[in-house]
Amino acid sequence: MAAVENADRRRRILVVDDSxxxxxxxxxxxxxxxxxxxxxxxxIEATEKVLAQRFDxxxxxxxxxxxxxxxxxxxxxxxxxxxxxxxxxxxxTEADETDISDARxxxxxxxxxxxxxxxxxxxxxxxxxxxxx
Amino acid sequence: xxxHEKHAAPLVTVTADDVExxxxxxxxxxxxxxxxxxxxxxxxxxxxxxxxTRSRTFQEYFANLRADAEHEIEHLINAFTVNETYFYxxxxxxxxxxxxxxxxxxxxxxxxxxxxxxxxxxSTGEEPYSIAIWLMENWPxxxxxxxxxxxxxxxxxxxxxxxxxxxxxxxxxxxxxSIKERYFRPLMDSTYQIDPGLRDSIRFTKVNLVDTxxxxxxxxxxxxxCRNVLIYFDDASRxxxxxxxxxxxxxxxxxCLGHSETMSRISSLYRVCRFPxxxxxxxxxxxxxxR
Numbered sequence: 001m002a003a004v005e006n007a008d009r010r011r012r013i014l015v016v017d018d019s020x021x022x023x024x025x026x027x028x029x030x031x032x033x034x035x036x037x038x039x040x041x042x043x044i045e046a047t048e049k050v051l052a053q054r055f056d057x058x059x060x061x062x063x064x065x066x067x068x069x070x071x072x073x074x075x076x077x078x079x080x081x082x083x084x085x086x087x088x089x090x091x092x093t094e095a096d097e098t099d100i101s102d103a104r105x106x107x108x109x110x111x112x113x114x115x116x117x118x119x120x121x122x123x124x125x126x127x128x129x130x131x132x133x
Numbered sequence: 134x135x136x137h138e139k140h141a142a143p144l145v146t147v148t149a150d151d152v153e154x155x156x157x158x159x160x161x162x163x164x165x166x167x168x169x170x171x172x173x174x175x176x177x178x179x180x181x182x183x184x185x186t187r188s189r190t191f192q193e194y195f196a197n198l199r200a201d202a203e204h205e206i207e208h209l210i211n212a213f214t215v216n217e218t219y220f221y222x223x224x225x226x227x228x229x230x231x232x233x234x235x236x237x238x239x240x241x242x243x244x245x246x247x248x249x250x251x252x253x254x255x256s257t258g259e260e261p262y263s264i265a266i267w268l269m270e271n272w273p274x275x276x277x278x279x280x281x282x283x284x285x286x287x288x289x290x291x292x293x294x295x296x297x298x299x300x301x302x303x304x305x306x307x308x309x310x311s312i313k314e315r316y317f318r319p320l321m322d323s324t325y326q327i328d329p330g331l332r333d334s335i336r337f338t339k340v341n342l343v344d345t346x347x348x349x350x351x352x353x354x355x356x357x358x359c360r361n362v363l364i365y366f367d368d369a370s371r372x373x374x375x376x377x378x379x380x381x382x383x384x385x386x387x388x389c390l391g392h393s394e395t396m397s398r399i400s401s402l403y404r405v406c407r408f409p410x411x412x413x414x415x416x417x418x419x420x421x422x423x424r
Binding site for chain 1: 328
């Protein structure tokens, strides 16, 4: 259970994916590993959360209605320093070279192709966000 | 779903005297006192056992019971004491879903095309939540697809309870401790509430299996779990329900029935598929246009 906000020293991760089951799958895996997790259904909701709360890592899908992952990442990289510098892990079903180079160009730190196992997810999240708590 | 559903009559009739005889017998044999006054529950469970033993009349069933043919006393007690459904019930079908059905279904899917799984009837939510949990725990490809899970029932009180998602220990008895910790929040009085994220990932709707217009709102379903409800219908209602579900399924879609039910007795529309873990019925890929 989350302690009160000030006492919660856990690393915070935002999971951005349009599928509720996928969000839940990542959320519960990361929470079990000791991270505090928030969710957003697309780039628009993710931007609102990123502007309002502190995060240590964003995990972002590409294909989402409203605002896709690329647009979200490009937009984020042009914001003020602390937000523009947030580590981003992109996880998607697209595995071709163009998507990977597009992701790099947009400013993604690391790229994983689905399916991603719980162990891999936690390993990469820890590498990018730092140890869970 | 209720056996007294509008167009579907129960298959067997049991008189008040029959109920009394049965209660008395059970009391003498087991010391357990069953409440014959709640006829809804009583008849439902007795009907289940009479159908399972292929008894045509109460008298025939009662004779089998007294002889304890095929451990019927134990079966009857189980039927009467398990008052509610539970998580991971008949999980061999869930295993079949992740070992066989989904692999075949995703072959026919375009990118981002949703996979639709329907729990019908969903009662108080144990089945659709079990499907979601099972997928997250057992299907390595769960994050590669957009999965929609729908829970439908005719009973709006059951649907309200499903959306609230509060369960007792018994409903969770088949779940491991780690699954309980992961997807439930303990409340007071030994009850547990389903994770809000899990609750929001299921869409709950009211539907009547034998009401064709209300079923027409559901299309392109890939898998239907329709377990232990058709046994309560008469032949005509049962066939109508099976046809309605057929129209909701995508060609190649599957329907899972309860372990004591067989589609071949209900409708010839479906193909029988024998998988290692379960027998599942399929809407054929190519329709012949007769419907």
